[in-house]
C-alpha cells in the first residue's frame with residue numbers, strides 16, 4: 001500500500017482527496033518543495049524545510065506544524081512507502097474557502113499534502129549532457145517564492161519538449177535568469193557564473209550546494225546575471241536541480257557549447273556533488 005500525508009495524517013494514497021474550493025486548486029495559492037531521496041535518506045532536508053518555511057511566510061500562510069513535526073512526518077512517509085530512490089513532493093495551500101481573490105476572512109486551516117514517487121537518477125543524460133532552447137522569461141517578479149503558480153514555467157518547458165530539448169533557458173531581455181525548473185550556470189575562463197539569488201530566480205538548494213562545494217574546493221564563482229551573448233560564448237554550461245542534479249548542457253538553441261562534450265569544470269562539480277550525496281545518504 002502507498003501512503004500520502006494529508007493535513008498531518010498518513011493515509012492511503014488513493015484516499016487523499018481535495019475539496020474543489022481549495023485555494024491551491026483554484027488560484028495556485030500555495031507553495032511546494034521537491035526533496036530527493038537516495039538510499040531511503042532525504043538529501044538536504046533541512047535546507048528544503050527552511051525554504052518551505054520561507055515560502056509560506058512570504059505568502060502569509062502560517063505553517064500549522066513545527067519543523068520537527070514536518071521532519072518526522074516526512075520520515076514516516078518515506079519509511080511507510082519503503083522509498084529507496086525517488087522524490088517527496090510536498091505542498092501547502094491557503095486552504096478551503098468560498099472562492100474570492102482576497103484571503104479568507106475567518107481562520108482557515110492550510111492544506112498540507114505530501115507524497116512520494118520512485119524516480120531514478122538521470123544517469124544517461126548526466127553522462128552525455130542535454131540540449132536546451134532559449135525562451136523569454138514571462139513570469140512574475142517573485143520567482144524566489146516556490147509558488148504553485150507555474151504557468152510560465154510550464155509553457156517554457158513544453159516549448160523545450162516540442163523542440164526535443166531537456167530544458168528551456170529563460171532570459172529577461174538580454175539577461176539569462178534560470179531554467180523552467182532548474183538554475184543555469186556558465187563557465188568562462190575557469191570561472192563559474194550564475195545569476196544571483198534575488199527575486200528573479202528560485203534560490204535552488206542544488207545551486208547553493210554547488211556554490212558551497214566550489215568555494216570549498218577553490219573553484220572561483222561569480223554570482224551575477226550574465227547575458228545571452230556571454231552564454232553563447234561560454235566554455236561550459238550546466239544546469240542544476242533536485243531532480244536533475246548537476247546536468248551538463250551541450251547545446252543551446254541549436255548551437256554547440258564548447259566542443260560539444262561536458263566540460264572539465266562541470267565534470268569536477270558533478271564529482272563533488274555525488275560525493276556530497278554519498279556523504280549524506282550513502283553510496284550511490
Ligand code: PLP
Nearest residue numbers: 181182183202204205206241242
Ligand atoms: N528554478 C526553478 C524555477 C525550479 O523550479 C527549480 C526546481 O524545481 C530550481 C530552480 C532548482 O531548485 P532546486 O535545486 O532547489 O531543486
